[in-house]
Amino acid sequence: MTEQALFKGSERYIASPQLALAVNAAMHLQKPLLIKGEPGTGKTLLAEELAAALAAPLLRWQIKSTTKAQQGLYEYDAVSRLRDSQLGSDKVADIANYIKPGVLWRAFTADQRPVLLIDEIDKADIEFPNDLLHELDRMAFQVYETGELVEARQRPLVVITSNNEKELPDAFLRRCFFHYIEFPDAEQLKAIVDVHLPDIDQQLLDQALSAFFSVREFPDLKKKPSTSELIDWLRLLLAERVQAGQLALDEQALAELPLLGALIKTEQDQALLAQPLKRAMRSY
Incomplete structure (x- = not known):
């Protein structure tokens, strides 16, 4: 062949x-x-x-x-x-x-x-x-x-x-x-991002990918964000001059990710991501 x-x-x-x-x-x-x-x-x-x-x-x-x-x-x-x-x-x-x-x-x-x-x-x-x-x-x-x-x-x-x-x-x-x-892994996503955004800061990209996969792996999420939505999100992060440190969030704060609407497209999923944050605030 x-x-x-x-x-x-x-x-x-x-x-x-x-x-x-x-x-x-x-x-x-x-x-x-x-x-x-x-x-x-x-x-x-x-x-x-x-x-x-x-x-x-x-x-x-x-x-x-x-x-x-x-x-x-x-x-x-x-x-x-x-x-x-x-x-x-x-x-x-x-x-x-x-x-x-x-x-x-x-x-x-x-x-x-x-x-x-x-x-x-x-x-x-x-x-x-x-x-x-x-x-x-x-x-x-x-x-x-x-x-x-x-x-x-x-x-x-x-x-x-x-x-x-x-x-x-x-x-x-x-x-x-x-x-x-199959959905791309982190290395494949980096290669895809490099095609669309070759000059992106690598620290920002690493933090963004970590947050992106945390969102995708969140339990019971109805619509997981896709590759195209990741690219859109990264473009917005660059346009708004978001720094890598602003993305270094744990699972308790995923609902606070900047420009989350580029990744999460339903109110049910946004509410779901906010639940751990609400529990943490109540316990505090």
Whole structure:
């Protein structure tokens, strides 16, 4: 597989050896790469950086709870055709005028092999992944209104992300190469921060990371802060000229961390962090 090892990360994206291996394995097998992990661990950015590294176009399909698989193939605008027929338009004679290609159609017919990102597939209905199986396997589909067969000129590199909000069907999983992005450890986070904030004071960074992990490890926290939220927090600390000593807090005082709203996004979690502090104040 050596000749297939095309992706090692980039200047903007620190990929672990395991993640780079997964990307290249999926490309070698010509299977969709299914990426899971906590929100903010770089799943979407991976597809963007893969496209940049390969100098390939990126086509993104952002999945919502209302998204249907058919929309990725094409949509037939029957309403516009009816309106045009009432107005006596010549367009009505050709039904192809009312067929709107979806992102899969554009990926299949692209002049250059694209990276196709199907982002947050777990947000859709449980049947959505199964509805895509046939098209992703055959790399072709039929336009029933016109009889046209749309076939892939070249197999796109498919990256599928999931936040684990719901389980995906076994039949779908069998057709993918899977990788779970583990949350970075302190050294990996330092490397990631160095990409975004290369001039940050190391003492401030060390104290910030210590406080950040203390927050993430706090019991019963509903939403743990992510890598992207850490970067935002560090940018704010620098903008406000916060000193390292202001972050040297123990668990009893995590609620007093400056600019905590960059890390903690719910009132329940902020109240939870304040509980040890309240207990300490009562005992005093």
